[in-house]
Amino acid sequence: MARGSKVGGTKRRIKDAVGFLVIIALFLLYMIPFLMVLINSFKQKRDIIKNPFSLITEKGFTFDNYIKAFEKMQFVKAFGNSLFITGLSTLLVILLASMVAFYFTRAKNTFSKVLFALMAASMIIPFQAIMIPLVSIYGSGLNILNHRLTLVFMHTGFAMSMSVFIYQGFIKSGIPVSLEEAAYLDGCTKVQTFFKVVFPLLKPTTATLVILNVLAFWNDYLLPSLVLGKKELYTLPLSTYSFYGTYSSDYGVIMAALALTVAPILVLYLFLQRQIIDGVVAGAVKS
Known part of the structure; x- marks a missing residue:
């Protein structure tokens, strides 16, 4: 044995x-x-072309690419635009999606069921199928392109379906109605019950949705390229395009710009990784 x-x-x-x-x-x-x-990103262009897999070149590492990228892409301004658009869009998505999901979960009527079904069905519609009518309506029709708030509005709208769907599943399976009933007995209104009882319990799911939406908004190139035509409004992904020439490109500077663009997201993930893992585990375990 x-x-x-x-x-x-x-x-x-x-x-x-x-x-x-x-x-x-x-x-x-x-x-x-x-x-x-x-x-x-630490090599010169000729060294990259000659041997891109080498760890150390004859002249060693250089930070010139990062200096050039920082200046040419106007990093401070582009970072500010990305931070404003991403931060405000994420805040609106988290606030609105959690409230809508709470209503869909607790409201027992046909109206909420139909709206939730339509919102869930909208997730299968690819953005590429509606981008031309979207730009046409907001550009020639409403004339509100080249505004950061327009991009925030679009980001919020496109992210609502997935966020509501995830929040709804967590509220339905992870938050008992008895907690809300106890809050009502203590004199809380529905708004107070949501923000004081329900929303704090959504912390793991909120952290997961924050990182997912921040990644989507921060790295998005297609939608900002359609909405933002002025260089002073460029986000970080759009500003990296200035390093691509018609006949040649400075690969070292491009890679330095990409590294500068990705770095803030990595820092955010390091701060939220524990909450993200908790959210994934909470969504996988059924009571």
């Missing part, structure tokens, strides 16, 4: 070791493009 158990344990350890090695290999394969961008 002990011998069979030992053999089984050895096989299990070998299986776990092989699985771990496969995961490491897949991780490295996935991370290679990001590592190449980071490494080549």
Whole structure:
């Protein structure tokens, strides 16, 4: 009995070791493009073309690419635009989506069911299918393009469906009605019950949606390129396009600009990673 158990344990350890090695290999394969961008951002253009896989060039690392990228892309202004658009859009999505999801979950009427079904169905409509009519209406019809608030409004609208869908599932399975009934007995109104009882319990889901929406808004290129035509309104992804020439491009500066663009998102993720994991686990475990 002990011998069979030992053999089984050895096989299990070998299986776990092989699985771990496969995961490491897949991780490295996935991370290679990001590592190449980071490494080549410290090289000159000729060194990148000559040997893009080399870790150290003859002249060593240089920070000139980051200096050029910071100045040419007007990093401070572009960062401010991205921060304003992303921050305000995310705040509106979190606030409105949580309230709408709470209403859809607790309201037992046909109106809420139909609206929730329509909102969920809208997630299958690709943005590319409506971008031309959208720009036509907001541009020639309403003449409100080239405004950051217009982009905030669009971002909020496009992100509402997924956010409401996720919030609704968590509220339905993770927040008992008895808590709200106790708040009502204590004299709370529905608004007070939502903000003092329900919304604090949505913290893990909120953190997950914050990082998902921030990633989507911060890295978006297509929609801002359609809405923002003035250079002083460019976000960070749009400002990196200025390094691409018609016949040649400075790859070192481009990769430095990409690294500067991604860095704030990485910092945000490091601060919210615990809440994100808690949100994923909470959504996976059913009571």
